[in-house]
Amino acid sequence: MKNNRRDFLKNMLLTSGGLVIGFNSLGNSAAEIISMENVKDELLSNAFLTIDSNNLITIFSPNPEIGQGIKTAFAVIVAEELDVDWEKVVVKQADLDIKRFERQLTGGSGAIKHSWERLRKAGATGRYALVAAASKKWNVSATTLKTDKGFVINEKGEKISYGELVNDAVSVEIPKEIPLKSNKEFKLIGQTIKSVDNKTVLTGKAKYGMDYKQPGMLYAQIVRPQGFGQTLKDFDATEAKKIDGVIDVISFKDKVAIIGKSNWPIMKARKVLTINWTNTKELESDTKHNQIFTDMMKNGPFEVRRKDGDIEKAFAEAHKIIEAEYQCPFLSHSPMEPMNFFADVKKDSAKLVGPTQTPQSAQNQVAKLLNIPVENITVELTKMGGGFGRRLNNDYALEAAEVSSLIKAPVKLMWTREDDMSGGIYRPAVRYKFKASIDKAGNVTGFALKGVGLNAGNSTRQDNFPVGAIENVLIESADYKSDITTGPWRAPITNFLAYAEQAFIDEIAFAAGKDPVKLRLELLKKAIEKPVGKITYEPLRFEKVITTVAERAKWGSAKKGLHQGFSVYFSHNSYVAQIAEVEMKKGKPTLKKVFAVTDCGIVINQSGARNQIYGAIVDGLGHAMYGNLNFENGAPKQTNFDQYRLIRFNEVPEIDAHFIDNGIDPTGLGEPALPPTGGALANAIFKATGKRLYKQPFAQEDEKVAEIL
Amino acid sequence: MSEYSLSINGKKLKVDVSEDTPLLWVLRDTLDLTGTKYGCGMAQCGACTIHIDGMPTRSCVTPVTLAIGKEITTIEGLSENGDHPVQKAWDTLDVPQCGFCQSGQMMTAAALLKENPNPDEEEISMAMSAHICRCGTYHRINEAVKLAAKLQKR
Numbered sequence: 001m002k003n004n005r006r007d008f009l010k011n012m013l014l015t016s017g018g019l020v021i022g023f024n025s026l027g028n029s030a031a032e033i034i035s036m037e038n039v040k041d042e043l044l045s046n047a048f049l050t051i052d053s054n055n056l057i058t059i060f061s062p063n064p065e066i067g068q069g070i071k072t073a074f075a076v077i078v079a080e081e082l083d084v085d086w087e088k089v090v091v092k093q094a095d096l097d098i099k100r101f102e103r104q105l106t107g108g109s110g111a112i113k114h115s116w117e118r119l120r121k122a123g124a125t126g127r128y129a130l131v132a133a134a135s136k137k138w139n140v141s142a143t144t145l146k147t148d149k150g151f152v153i154n155e156k157g158e159k160i161s162y163g164e165l166v167n168d169a170v171s172v173e174i175p176k177e178i179p180l181k182s183n184k185e186f187k188l189i190g191q192t193i194k195s196v197d198n199k200t201v202l203t204g205k206a207k208y209g210m211d212y213k214q215p216g217m218l219y220a221q222i223v224r225p226q227g228f229g230q231t232l233k234d235f236d237a238t239e240a241k242k243i244d245g246v247i248d249v250i251s252f253k254d255k256v257a258i259i260g261k262s263n264w265p266i267m268k269a270r271k272v273l274t275i276n277w278t279n280t281k282e283l284e285s286d287t288k289h290n291q292i293f294t295d296m297m298k299n300g301p302f303e304v305r306r307k308d309g310d311i312e313k314a315f316a317e318a319h320k321i322i323e324a325e326y327q328c329p330f331l332s333h334s335p336m337e338p339m340n341f342f343a344d345v346k347k348d349s350a351k352l353v354g355p356t357q358t359p360q361s362a363q364n365q366v367a368k369l370l371n372i373p374v375e376n377i378t379v380e381l382t383k384m385g386g387g388f389g390r391r392l393n394n395d396y397a398l399e400a401a402e403v404s405s406l407i408k409a410p411v412k413l414m415w416t417r418e419d420d421m422s423g424g425i426y427r428p429a430v431r432y433k434f435k436a437s438i439d440k441a442g443n444v445t446g447f448a449l450k451g452v453g454l455n456a457g458n459s460t461r462q463d464n465f466p467v468g469a470i471e472n473v474l475i476e477s478a479d480y481k482s483d484i485t486t487g488p489w490r491a492p493i494t495n496f497l498a499y500a501e502q503a504f505i506d507e508i509a510f511a512a513g514k515d516p517v518k519l520r521l522e523l524l525k526k527a528i529e530k531p532v533g534k535i536t537y538e539p540l541r542f543e544k545v546i547t548t549v550a551e552r553a554k555w556g557s558a559k560k561g562l563h564q565g566f567s568v569y570f571s572h573n574s575y576v577a578q579i580a581e582v583e584m585k586k587g588k589p590t591l592k593k594v595f596a597v598t599d600c601g602i603v604i605n606q607s608g609a610r611n612q613i614y615g616a617i618v619d620g621l622g623h624a625m626y627g628n629l630n631f632e633n634g635a636p637k638q639t640n641f642d643q644y645r646l647i648r649f650n651e652v653p654e655i656d657a658h659f660i661d662n663g664i665d666p667t668g669l670g671e672p673a674l675p676p677t678g679g680a681l682a683n684a685i686f687k688a689t690g691k692r693l694y695k696q697p698f699a700q701e702d703e704k705v706a707e708i709l
Numbered sequence: 710m711s712e713y714s715l716s717i718n719g720k721k722l723k724v725d726v727s728e729d730t731p732l733l734w735v736l737r738d739t740l741d742l743t744g745t746k747y748g749c750g751m752a753q754c755g756a757c758t759i760h761i762d763g764m765p766t767r768s769c770v771t772p773v774t775l776a777i778g779k780e781i782t783t784i785e786g787l788s789e790n791g792d793h794p795v796q797k798a799w800d801t802l803d804v805p806q807c808g809f810c811q812s813g814q815m816m817t818a819a820a821l822l823k824e825n826p827n828p829d830e831e832e833i834s835m836a837m838s839a840h841i842c843r844c845g846t847y848h849r850i851n852e853a854v855k856l857a858a859k860l861q862k863r
Contacts, residue, residue, distance in 0.1 A: 067807025201808035204744015204784030211743035262738035385809025618845025
């Protein structure tokens with residue numbers, strides 16, 4: 001019997017445990033071939049790429065893209081090691097496939113750090129096989145061959161395209177250790193590369209979750225309890241059902257779902273739907289939250305997160321004690337695309353399509369909710385109109401699946417902006433009380449932090465700077481179980497903790513008569529020479545971003561009339577130092593510029609990286625200034641952008657974004673530039689106006705700074 | 710429900726919707742022109758911006774009946790091949806992050822540059838501040854409007 005290629009592949013799958021190109025060193029998940037159905041003749045492939053004999057090179061980006069640029073960055077890394085012509089590569093978003101990929105989620109700015117080596121090996125393995133095939137073809141040693149832009153080139157300068165080599169490359173045996181490029185050999189990594197989705201986004205063709213349709217699909221919207229802590233009593237849908245285009249009104253789990261042929265009839269039906277809610281307990285409000293905070297800050301119960309030395313002794317022997325309390329409200333994530341999801345649930349299977357940062361979790365949760373075998377649930381990833389952490393929680397995907405299973409039809413669930421803003425999963429409201437002691441020489445001898453949060457979990461980061469640089473430390477947190485639901489919000493906890501802490505360190509510096517930058521450098525010297533206990537940061541990298549931003553912004557010698565505020569923070573494995581410049585004009589402060597120096601190791605894509613710095617600073621400024629949700633009767637008062645103010649075009653300062661070039665393996669960039677922003681702004685405001693800001697949003701805390709942006 | 714004849718991106722199209730239906734939902738749900746986005750439903754964010762007789766208009770608060778007999782342009786019809794100066798500038802400067810708000814942003818920028826081929830900083834700011842970009846792409850939007858103005862002259 002003639003052995004054809006498909007038999008060869010089948011045999012190889014049987015004998016190698018599913019490996020077409022060997023990825024033994026990567027473990028199974030990165031190694032397995034996509035599936036037998038997808039193995040076309042003359043296709044060289046692994047989890048992240050395929051090359052066909054017509055030289056079509058496709059790179060699969062598995063992680064959910066929420067605007068952080070991961071789809072492009074991942075593909076750049078694979079393309080770099082594969083050594084292909086970037087302009088000719090097709091980059092595709094891969095759907096959820098737990099056999100093929102691992103950590104297929106977007107959260108914690110962790111994707112690049114996690115996948116850096118995997119992606120490089122995926123590309124390098126392909127390149128190895130192609131070079132080996134060419135070496136056999138030309139009968140020369142592989143070491144004499146080079147690759148460039150999708151060609152293998154020999155010493156005579158003869159070229160052969162990857163596509164022409166695919167048929168032979170597929171049978172090349174792959175060694176365990178695949179050589180990777182040295183940083184100096186990078187052609188793509190570190191360049192300015194445009195997003196691979198520009199073409200479809202800029203012509204309106206890109207399909208976001210909200211744009212997904214399939215034949216026979218119905219639309220749904222859900223009315224949820226008005227306030228957190230309410231339950232559904234009853235409803236009357238008589239009038240709602242009369243509206244042309246409304247198909248049905250059903251209820252489940254204290255929710256009322258309206259099913260229709262399109263969104264507008266449903267929106268009209270919502271206005272005439274009568275629903276009665278029951279208050280099963282006291283509904284929460286700002287007043288109640290204030291009482292809880294005051295009580296818990298005083299009485300706890302606190303959980304000790306870290307203790308170094310003897311804090312009481314440090315305070316007793318102090319030359320000076322500095323104390324301050326900081327407050328922040330609940331915040332909505334407000335991605336531009338409100339929550340939505342498509343579900344087509346059958347008896348024993350389900351098809352899910354939509355925007356989620358955690359597709360595997362959506363799959364597992366739907367399996368559990370509807371008792372469907374997990375392997376019978378597919379999750380297709382669409383483009384997403386932002387995430388900021390909101391789409392880590394799949395509540396809306398579960399709702400879509402539940403509605404589909406109840407009405408036995410494919411359905412697209414959409415949340416309105418009002419649903420989105422009043423639907424919970426907020427950034428938790430938190431308060432911090434800091435206390436520090438300094439000796440006569442101005443050294444920081446003690447540092448204590450109490451964090452109290454409403455559904456915040458551990459509201460501290462007990463192993464982060466300045467911990468490790470101070471002998472006596474006590475970090476404690478207390479958490480109140482609120483009815484108001486919360487979730488991670490871009491740079492969870494640190495999005496506010498960093499401001500409070502950096503503003504407080506500024507206060508310490510002034511109390512100690514020290515320059516705020518010099519104080520940080522002194523503390524870091526201590527962390528370098530004799531760290532106290534466990535630390536999670538690398539003090540030398542910290543030091544470098546601080547000295548670099550100070551140089552770039554001419555710290556200490558700014559032009560007359562310019563007031564600078566400094567801040568630095570380590571989060572998600574990256575370091576960002578910032579200096580904000582405020583100008584006083586006719587007694588009014590204006591934010592002119594923010595300098596940011598970032599150490600995220602190797603920058604994969606200059607364009608995408610800069611976008612993240614600009615975006616995170618703009619985000620940090622806007623929410624520090626305006627972000628606010630006030631509660632009454634268990635519900636937020638702000639339900640749309642007319643009351644919930646987001647930063648706009650005319651409010652952004654100039655931004656100077658600089659990266660430390662140190663060749664260290666890359667870390668995340670979606671979040672780390674946000675945390676230091678509020679602190680830099682608050683400290684610059686203090687320099688300009690002499691006033692410390694202890695409460696966000698700043699625009700409401702002090703009307704003199706309301707128009708600083 | 711009533712039948713309306715609309716002129717969208719140079720084509721005559723018939724739709725059967727109720728008279729109070731905002732154009733946004735006619736475009737998205739009825740005609741499958743999903744490049745125009747829903748963001749707030751109350752003319753705050755600008756994601757739904759289209760042109761009606763060349764004027765930038767919030768389709769989320771514009772009933773279908775107001776567009777009868779007028780020329781509607783959506784992002785899909787801004788150019789035939791995605792090569793409107795605004796689209797080229799947005800690509801060259803790699804403006805989008807999540808991209809969801811950008812079709813609305815570009816429709817406003819295109820209308821501005823048609824009306825005023827040489828906008829100054831103030832005029833660009835006035836026009837573009839009517840939009841929200843949650844990713845914070847404002848710096849690049851600013852540069853892109855200026856680049857588009859240059860490209861338009863060529």
